[in-house]
Amino acid sequence: MSVNETLCMAAWSKTAEISDYRDTVEDLDPAIRACHSIVEWESAAAEFPSVLDGTDPFLYLSNHCYYGPKSAALSRWLVANPDRISPDSILVF
Numbered sequence: 001m002s003v004n005e006t007l008c009m010a011a012w013s014k015t016a017e018i019s020d021y022r023d024t025v026e027d028l029d030p031a032i033r034a035c036h037s038i039v040e041w042e043s044a045a046a047e048f049p050s051v052l053d054g055t056d057p058f059l060y061l062s063n064h065c066y067y068g069p070k071s072a073a074l075s076r077w078l079v080a081n082p083d084r085i086s087p088d089s090i091l092v093f
Contacts, residue, residue, distance in 0.1 A: 008035035012044040016051050025064070032064065033072045041074060 011031035018027055028051070035041040038058065045057035052060055065075035 008040040008044050009047060010034070012048045012051060016048040028060075028064070029072075032061065032074055036073050038074070038077070 008031065011034035012028075015023075015027050015031055031041075031044065035044060038061075041061060042057050045052060061074060062078055065072075065078045
């Protein structure tokens, strides 16, 4: 496991420790910054499925990056690859 993968997993692990009664949409921001690829993101999401409560990890990421900060590597990747995001894949809360 690379350093980036370890940081990504650690960020997801920390998010998984947050109580369902105290979680916010911003809780995954550190993971978005720590994960440097879609593969890392989806691997960590599979390891900690309770974090997204059944939401598809790619759909969550694309929605969050579409509406939120775009400074993380994953957000920049999504912005640079708009063909990976269709209007049907954007979730609206």
